[in-house]
Amino acid sequence: MTAIETYELTKEFNGLTAVDNLNLKIKKGEIFSLLGPNGAGKTTTIRMLSCLLNPTHGKIKVLGYNAIEQPYEVKKVIGVSPQETVISEFLNSWENLELIGKLHKMDKKTIKERSEELLETLGLMERAKDPVHKLSGGMKRRLSLIMALIHDPAILFLDEPTLGLDPQSRRAIWKYIKKFKGEKTILLTTHYMEEADQLSDRIGIMDEGKIVALDTPEKLKEKYSKKKSILVQGKNIENVKDKYKIENNRIIINEGNIKDIVEHLSKEGVTIKSIRIEEPTLEEVFIEITGKELRE
């Protein structure tokens, strides 16, 4: 069951190709992340999917609706949380949620119940009656996020949902997003590796308008990253310098099991102080594929 599908989706701005023949299939109930550096085309993709931008060519289907020909049908089933914090500054949190609810033709009672639940869950209830321009940056960000959720959409587009948030708020939002696993279809863009790793069922690594790798986080790491590294610190490590790589007073070993390694090192006269196993990271995968580093 496919929720979102694109066929050769392309967007050009003044001759520059921002999104280049993108073919995506996102399954119902899946959390799909687009990971990529700035300018990779992530936001342009989301804007086209949420009917804010017409593609130069290509097709988009959202829950069976053609996004170019039936934008109103698509808008009824999606919730969009933009990259910037977008709220109405002179309204309070209730009023902001009420506005979006009404634009989605929800009745007053349902809006109230949903708002209550959302404000409570994301810790905004206490300040819900304050004009939002008086809230902290993190609170505004959370409000901006739940404005995309008020009408309980089947599909959520989250463009950098935790950009600029403190680690605590970020984790609270991750926890909340994880609850939707299997329930809602979520497409999120991020350039936080940890975010993509923690939340996604699948990750599409995007670079220069194209998906350059697409798989589950585990498989991506398996496929593109080096194996686990075992880092050993201790005395007399120079005894094994011909056999292993030594960096910053540490022996770096990429193969073999720990028991054999310990035995072998003892034999060579190395006194082991500490052993650490380093798991492969998405960051390595990303650098491997794109040759670029993501800025935090």
Add this chain to the structure above:
Amino acid sequence: MILALTSRNIKEIFRNKMRIGFLLGMPLAFMLIFNVAFGSSGEETINVGFINFDDSEISTTFVENISDVSGINMIVYDNEENALKDLKDGNILAYMTIPEDFGDNMMLIWNNQEAEINLKIKYDETLPNTASKFISIIRTYTLQFSGLSIPINIDSDPINISYEKNLVNFFAPGIVIFGLMVLIPTAGGMITHDKEKGFMERILTTPVSSTQILLGYSLPLFIVALIQIAIYMGAGFALGMRIYGNIFLLFAVYMLTALWCIGIGMIISAWAKREDQAEPFSWIFMIPVAMLSGLWFPLEGMHPIVKTIANLFPSTYSVDAARALVLKGSEFSAISNSIYILIVTTMILFLVGIILFKKLVVK
């Protein structure tokens, strides 16, 4: 959905102290300017001269009784040369000549016969508000004296102002229309602000049509405009403005003015990317339009090219219609052309606004 947006935008306007301060403060500031310019000189006494060429009893009584009127200090002259000399020297601010047939004509009028009375007032052109005050005093007085609402023509020299043209009446329509034109930068700024901050995109991700969105922005501004019009009218009345025509028709002209202003603001907002582009652009547009459409000074006597250009702006028709209602007491038929042009212009502006919004904002 329109109402949801309207309610949001009303809150955004009224809770934003800067914005509401500007929108309602502008009419209040104008009211103060009105006051300083045309009001408050009530207690001062002005020196005026009288030359009576009529030796009838009626004219003698007429002149004698004027000396009892508060606000003017009467100096009687035998001939016009002396009066003119004193006017030039600044000893008097105006003088009035009473023609020799004054008494006879007054008698005829009292006997229900046709006659024309011409009072000539010469005044210092550099002090128009003094002249206006003097003219209105004479007007009131002549009406009291004759006891009838018969027209007594006052030929004023050098600008030839007929008695109904008191300055408040002449300037008020232009001031109100300029005040309402502030809706152009406000409408333009509000929509562009929401575009710039991404709020428009947020609205556009919901199932709302462009027309609904734009009406949701126009309606609150129209409500603000109604308050503004009420303030202006109140201020005008407080300062002695007299509307000779139908006040509801005048209200309608002002409402149409508010609507075309909102329409222009809408069009500007479709182009402008940032609020700091929309607002200055609106002002750059507004000032010359205000100048050219006779808001501050009459277009009569201007170069024909200027008049042709003026006819391109809706403000010209707003001012014409409003001034005709205030000054001349015109009937609907006399200003219907202006009103129809305003209605059609408003509809075109809204239509263009919606089309541009669809094209440039909803991509």
